[in-house]
Amino acid sequence: MSKYKLKSSKSILKRFKVTANxxxxxxxxxxxxxxxKKxxxxxxxxRKVVQVxxxxxxSLQAKII
Known part of the structure; x- marks a missing residue:
């Protein structure tokens, strides 16, 4: 087990939202x-929010936690 906790990526935390589940x-x-044009x-x-x-x-899970 690691001695230190890794920092979570701040750019990912700003772009994604973690739900309760x-x-x-x-x-x-x-x-x-x-x-x-559109x-x-x-x-x-x-405009909609979608699930990843x-x-x-x-790949994102390791960078969030």
Missing amino acids: GKLLRHKACRSHLLY TSQHKQKL KYVDFI
């Missing part, structure tokens, strides 16, 4: 600029 939530990308329906879908896929969750 331990899942990770994230915002969708592509909503910061060039919005005039339809309002597309921008509406980009399990494959990505494994």
